[in-house]
Amino acid sequence: MFVPAHITGFFSIHIDREVLKTGSKGAGITLNRGVKIEVKEGRGRIYYNNKKVDICPVKKLLPENFDLFLTSPFPLASGLGMSGASALGVAKLFYNNFLEKAHTSEVLCGTGLGDVIAQYVKGFVIRLKPGLPFKVLKINVDKYVVVDVLGKMETREIIKDNIKKERINRVGERCLNELLKKPTIENFMKLSYRFALETGLMDDEIKEMCKTVKNSSQSMLGKTFFCVVDRDEIKEVCSILNDPIICKVIN
Numbered sequence: 001m002f003v004p005a006h007i008t009g010f011f012s013i014h015i016d017r018e019v020l021k022t023g024s025k026g027a028g029i030t031l032n033r034g035v036k037i038e039v040k041e042g043r044g045r046i047y048y049n050n051k052k053v054d055i056c057p058v059k060k061l062l063p064e065n066f067d068l069f070l071t072s073p074f075p076l077a078s079g080l081g082m083s084g085a086s087a088l089g090v091a092k093l094f095y096n097n098f099l100e101k102a103h104t105s106e107v108l109c110g111t112g113l114g115d116v117i118a119q120y121v122k123g124f125v126i127r128l129k130p131g132l133p134f135k136v137l138k139i140n141v142d143k144y145v146v147v148d149v150l151g152k153m154e155t156r157e158i159i160k161d162n163i164k165k166e167r168i169n170r171v172g173e174r175c176l177n178e179l180l181k182k183p184t185i186e187n188f189m190k191l192s193y194r195f196a197l198e199t200g201l202m203d204d205e206i207k208e209m210c211k212t213v214k215n216s217s218q219s220m221l222g223k224t225f226f227c228v229v230d231r232d233e234i235k236e237v238c239s240i241l242n243d244p245i246i247c248k249v250i251n
């Protein structure tokens with residue numbers, strides 16, 4: 001079982017009394033790299049790249065008589081939707097209503113708001129309303145994405161902070177309105193960079209990297225640089241990055 005990574009460029013947070021209706025609006029891209037999911041009979045243990053871990057949304061979904069083995073080129077908490085991908089993958093294996101189960105577990109754990117929906121839809125995904133049933137604009141793009149993970153950021157700490165949430169929502173709503181006027185991947189990247197700066201979430205090191213690479217920003221919510229490039233730009237971009245991972249948008 002494979003579930004794609006998802007990079008959110010910008011978003012706004014929408015909490016509803018009903019968990020299913022809780023989620024985010026915003027935009028992001030799904031990648032041809034993500035999480036490989038395998039299960040064996042066991043005792044409810046979760047392994048991520050062979051290391052025993054506790055991933056809240058996955059724990060809520062994994063039956064106690066199975067062990068779960070997750071493999072990914074991306075670390076957890078790097079803003080690439082690894083928690084959402086892991087939850088969606090496990091839900092697909094054990095539940096008919098897998099989308100609702102995965103979305104609900106992410107929301108209840110505070111580890112995600114819209115990743116699961118984007119990872120289900122794939123492509124360049126503009127989320128027009130929070131939660132389920134989803135309402136999205138899906139755009140297929142033929143682009144490469146180069147990712148450079150510089151560190152970690154715990155999603156839960158950010159989306160549960162009311163001061164940060166206010167800034168995220170004010171800037172995120174504005175970015176969505178702007179993107180809908182011109183729904184191109186280039187405009188998405190420009191607005192993602194603006195979002196990272198104006199919310200104060202932009203890491204200084206990533207800000208410097210973005211000055212040298214066009215169509216680049218920081219993945220939300222993580223300390224991860226990403227840029228959208230054409231094939232003939234890959235070599236030059238990789239030459240200035242620390243540990244580049246080359247992906248493609250998966251449609």
Ligand SMILES: Nc1ncnc2c1ncn2[C@@H]1O[C@H](COP(=O)(O)OP(=O)(O)O)[C@@H](O)[C@H]1O
Pocket residue numbers: 053054055056057075076077078079080081082083084109110111112152153154155156221222
């Ligand atoms: N070594 C680890 N580093 C970061 N998160 C971890 C680790 N082990 C388990 N976790 C859990 O993984 C989940 C990461 O979720 P999140 O911050 O949304 O990351 P992502 O951006 O990859 O989706 C959290 O539930 C966190 O507690």
Ligand SMILES: CC(C)(COP(=O)(O)O)[C@@H](O)C(=O)O
Pocket residue numbers: 006008010011023024026028078079080081082083084111112113114115155159220221222
């Ligand atoms: C941005 C975020 C709230 C978190 O994403 P991640 O850190 O990758 O779990 C995402 O779920 C979204 O709603 O767009």
